[in-house]
Amino acid sequence: MRGHGRLLTAAGLIAAGALAGCSSAAGTSPGTATATHELPPATPGTSAASPTATSSASTSISSPTTAATTATSAAAPTIPxxxxxxxPEGAEAFTRYFIDQVNVAWTTPKTGLISALxxxxxxxxxxxxxxxxxxADAGARVASPMLEVNDTIPAEDNATKATIVVAQVTxxxxxxxxxxxxxxxxxxxxSSKRAFELTxxxxxxRVSEIKDYQ
Structure with missing residues (x-):
């Protein structure tokens, strides 16, 4: 395993947070969703992160063990x-499933799982x-699931009519x-609200974007 023996610190691995690492742009009005998820600093021997991307869209609610030493590459998942x-109920269920799979990807670790969804x-x-x-490259894993969904609400993007699920994520x-x-x-x-734009x-x-929700 590449990088095994290089100790990853919690701060250096996922320093900017996970889904809760997104932040709103200053001056954003309520109902605007903005994604500014940041990657953690690159550890020695890994490539540097690409610049953080930001996107926005107007959104309104329309209805209510031991560490792994090898990584697993995920095949196309069998979605429940x-x-x-x-x-709307299916969109909510998929959003919860996606977040569960992010936890799986980090605790296994398992690559390719998030990108498949x-x-x-x-x-x-x-x-x-x-x-x-x-x-995976460092032969490390997160000890237990980090993300928990507390609530989901189906919504719609006013501008594009895209399907949105607003999730309260801890x-x-x-x-x-x-x-x-x-x-x-x-x-x-x-704990924060995230708008999951689905296609x-x-x-x-499939998740087409994750945005901050106000």
């Missing part, structure tokens, strides 16, 4: 039937996938395990 339905337009998703890759920073080393997190738990596919949905 409830998360494949092209309905998202589109190239989702820059935030690409950064979440890169976090999983950094864990991030509970966890220890990073690497070999026999355990690094405890220094950040506190955070319909024949087998359900």
């Amino acid at each position: 039937a409830a998360a494949r339905a092209h309905t 998202s589109l190239p337009t989702c820059k935030s998703c690409a950064r979440l996938e890169q976090d999983a890759r950094r864990l 991030e509970n920073p966890k220890a990073t395990l690497q070999g026999d080393q355990t690094t405890q997190p220094t950040r506190r738990p955070t 319909q596919r024949s087998d359900g949905w």
